[in-house]
Every structure is written in structure tokens, then in C-alpha cells.
Amino acid sequence: MLSSKAKYAVRAALQVAEAGGGSDWVQVAEIARREAISRKFLEAILVRLRDEGLLESRRGAQGGYRLARPAQDISVADVIRSIDGPLALTPCASRTRYGQCQDCVEVSRCRLQPLMQQARDAVAEVLERCSLATLIAAPGTLSLHA
């Protein structure tokens, strides 16, 4: 399950992407209002997305956030990973942050790992293919390749 932080993050990223084609600065308070999220809580989320290189920020009056890259170059997977970490079900199946499972005796002989990698590939395929632009463009197109 995703954390609510991650869900908020995707929604917030969509708001940023939509405002002025993603090139205008959008304020936290504005996003918070539109998505009905606590402003303070949202702040922490956006700072994280900025630290991960998905957003840019500017302080002060008329400041705010905007996308660091075009909307079609930011996938939903990027956003989720920035907040919740790897998509994989086990550390040993993660490509972005591979690590050995502590409870696994020997990775090379693990019977689950190949399966876990398949599962990771399957979910990554879906979430990496879908960019913020895709999500904005058409609610209809998504169901097409389902």
C-alpha cells in the first residue's frame, strides 16, 4: 500500500504540472486548498520532491514550486519512489535501491527472488510508462491499454 503522503504527492505534482503548463510558480497554500491537504503537511512533501530533483522552488513573495522537467519526463513511479522508496516487494528485487534482505539466508539460492523481480518489473512497467502529462491528458486513454 502507498502511504497517504505518496498519494498526496502525486496529486500535488499534477497540480503543479497543470498550472501554467508547469512553468509558473505555484504556491503551497494554493495546492493545499485545491487538494484539501493540510498546508504544513504538504510543505514537507513538496520539499521532498524538490530534494529528489522533481520540482524547483523559489522563496519569497510570488515564489512557489514548478516542475524541474517537462511533465512527460516525470513518471508517477518517480513521484512514488521519491516518497515511499522502491516499488519492489523486496530489497533484493529493487533496481533503484538494491539491497540484500536481512532475513534471506543466501540471495543466490533464494527461491523467491526471481518471482519478486517479475513482480517488480510488472508494476514498474505500468508506473514508469505513465507520466504526469499522461495523467493530465486523458482519463480515457488509460483504460485503453488495460
Added chain:
Amino acid sequence: MLSSKAKYAVRAALQVAEAGGGSDWVQVAEIARREAISRKFLEAILVRLRDEGLLESRRGAQGGYRLARPAQDISVADVIRSIDGPLALTPCASRTRYGQCQDCVEVSRCRLQPLMQQARDAVAEVLERCSLATLIAAPGTLSLHA
């Protein structure tokens, strides 16, 4: 990420399936030894799998656990869901335990839900297709349809 409980559960289920073709009673202590899991901890896991209908148990001397169904009729998804709950990334995308997300304002207009369902379908496809029998049979066959 899976809990370590869920990973132990899959390994334990494999041990049960392997012993005597799944029809003999296997003791907790035996599984704990072979998989290097705390016996008491494993007990809780197996009780859960039994409650969910995947295993049968018998108390007393010569007691233990065995599969409630043939190994090819128990999927890895079944085991994982028994311990960790739904595979879906959001409640609103779960088929086995559908529920509305609290933080979601209106489900019918949620822009994430279709995508989350795709992700769920993708991971479920992999984990439901793979049974305990599949995992036991061949480490090689798995990588074939990757």
C-alpha cells in the same frame, strides 16, 4: 515492500508443500530449523495461514501442518495476501478487499484510481499465476516468461 512475516510465510508454505508431497504433517520446529526462523514467531504465521484456509493443522504428538489444498492451487498471492493484506497500492484499487481511500475526495473523479488498478492487475497477474508447485518445480522456468 513485503513484511518479513510474509516472506517467512512463503518459505514456510514451500517447506510444508515439499514435505511428503504436502500430505504429511510437518512440525513447526522442523520448519523453523530449516528456514532459520524463530519458532514462536513462525507459530503465529502458520496459525494465520491456517485461519485463512491455506493450511490444516493437527495438535498433539505427531501433529503439525499440511496444505489444505494441492500445491498448484495455492498461489504466492494467496500467501502474501493472508499475511500482508491486499496487493493493491490503494484500497480503492483492491479487488479482494475494496475500500474507499480516506484521503480521496471523490472516488469517481479520482485521477489515480485507473492507474492504480492497472498496477494491481500487473502485480496480481504475476503472483497469482505462480503457485507453490510452480516455485518448487523449477527455478529455471520462472525466468522464461520474464
Added chain:
DNA sequence: CTGTTTTCCTACTGCTCTGGTAGGAATTAG
């Protein structure tokens, strides 16, 4: 240069979940 807007940083809190541990009751085989 002053005030206003807005992000940014640090710290705190209450709650639930995770990963166990402990002790003993109930049941079954021999």
C-alpha cells in the same frame, strides 16, 4: 530599507504496525 509573502528548517506528538518474546492451556499419540 521596510514590510509582506512565501519557502525552509527543526522539533514535537500520538498512534499504529512490526518483529519479536513468554508462559502456559488444550489436544492427541502411544
Added chain:
DNA sequence: CTAATTCCTACCAGAGCAGTAGGAAAACAG
């Protein structure tokens, strides 16, 4: 009856989650 084994209840420490609070730092407007 005795030994083996599951089953039940309770407990515990640490981590993570979902926020909340207060103010410092920066940028712009005038």
C-alpha cells in the same frame, strides 16, 4: 499417564506514519 505439539493471550521495544507548531531565511514590492 506421559510426552509431544499446536493454540491462545499477553506483553514489549523500536520504528514509521500522519500530522502539528513555531519561527528563521529569502525574495519581492514599495
